[in-house]
Amino acid sequence: GENVGLHLPTLSVQEGDNSIINCAYSNSASDYFIWYKQESGKGPQFIIDIRSNMDKRQGQRVTVLLNKTVKHLSLQIAATQPGDSAVYFCAETSNSGNTPLVFGKGTRLSVIA
Amino acid sequence: DAGVTQSPTHLIKTRGQHVTLRCSPISGHKSVSWYQQVLGQGPQFIFQYYEKEERGRGNFPDRFSARQFPNYSSELNVNALLLGDSALYLCASSLTLGDYEQYFGPGTRLTVT
Numbered sequence: 472g473e474n475v476g477l478h479l480p481t482l483s484v485q486e487g488d489n490s491i492i493n494c495a496y497s498n499s500a501s502d503y504f505i506w507y508k509q510e511s512g513k514g515p516q517f518i519i520d521i522r523s524n525m526d527k528r529q530g531q532r533v534t535v536l537l538n539k540t541v542k543h544l545s546l547q548i549a550a551t552q553p554g555d556s557a558v559y560f561c562a563e564t565s566n567s568g569n570t571p572l573v574f575g576k577g578t579r580l581s582v583i584a
Numbered sequence: 585d586a587g588v589t590q591s592p593t594h595l596i597k598t599r600g601q602h603v604t605l606r607c608s609p610i611s612g613h614k615s616v617s618w619y620q621q622v623l624g625q626g627p628q629f630i631f632q633y634y635e636k637e638e639r640g641r642g643n644f645p646d647r648f649s650a651r652q653f654p655n656y657s658s659e660l661n662v663n664a665l666l667l668g669d670s671a672l673y674l675c676a677s678s679l680t681l682g683d684y685e686q687y688f689g690p691g692t693r694l695t696v697t
Contacts, residue, residue: 479624503684514588514674514688515627560626564684571617571640572684574626 479558481579490548492578494561499542501563505572506535506546510557518546518559548580556582586610588677588689596695597665605660605692609677615639616658617686618650619674627674633658634681662694670696 484490496504502523507515521528521535521544528535534547544561558579562572589608597603609616615634619627632640633652652658656677662669672693676686 505684507688512690514676514690516688517685520684562626571629571632571642572627572686574619574628576624577626 479577479579481581483581483583484551486551486553486582486584488551490546490551490555490580492546492548492559492580494544494546494575494578496542496544496561496563496575498563498565498573499539500565501573503564504535504537504544505562505564506533506544507560507562507574508555508557509560509577515560551580551582553582553584556580588675588687590673590675590689590692592692593690594693594695596697598697599665599667601665602661602663603665603694605662605673605675605694607658607660607675607677607689609656609658609675610687613677613679613687614656615678615681615683616652616656617676617678618658618660619676619688620644621672621674621691623671630660632681639681665696667696670694 505520506518509515519530519535526537532549536545558577560577561575564570564572591606617632618630621627629642631650636652647663650660672691674691676688678686
């Protein structure tokens with residue numbers, strides 16, 4: 472299958488532990504952020520989003536934290552499972568106008584069973 | 585319902601040739617975006633189409649062009665292929681323009697030799 476992230480930063484986590492994936496974004500005008508999961512051979516899959524008027528948003532086993540002061544975004548995955556193994560990308564955009572998504576470089580999450 | 589589909593899945597071309605990649609959005613989605621993903625990096629925006637019109641273009645040379653058909657499917661064309669065009673080309677569809685909940689297809693892996 473497709474190996475998307477041969478040279479990406481890698482985070483190795485024991486199954487059942489929590490994972491934290493970090494992302495620094497570049498544009499202070501960005502006001503909408505999305506986390507994507509990309510498995511080998513597949514396109515990116517939407518996980519969770521957050522708008523700049525929030526600093527935390529929770530989904531099912533995932534939480535996104537946004538720190539606009541330092542332009543930092545994190546994705547927390549609770550009770551990490553082998554199926555969470557993938558490359559994770561953050562993406563930023565501005566909700567005002569038709570601004571395209573700008574993706575970060577990505578982090579490979581490897582879950583150790 | 586079928587997700588976003590792309591064809592072909594893999595393609596090998598030689599330098600100087602041209603290529604056409606195809607995308608069918610999710611039924612009911614009117615906006616299609618194209619991204620280039622070089623190995624080890626995040627997707628980079630190429631084009632967005634909505635209602636058959638180009639609504640956004642990334643920093644790509646004129647060798648790249650696209651169009652959207654009345655049934656909302658789309659084609660990406662690349663002329664005078666270069667080795668550096670080798671990448672995974674992703675198509676994403678969304679309901680409307682400015683809807684950032686985009687659904688990605690599995691991509692077309694283009695190798696230029």
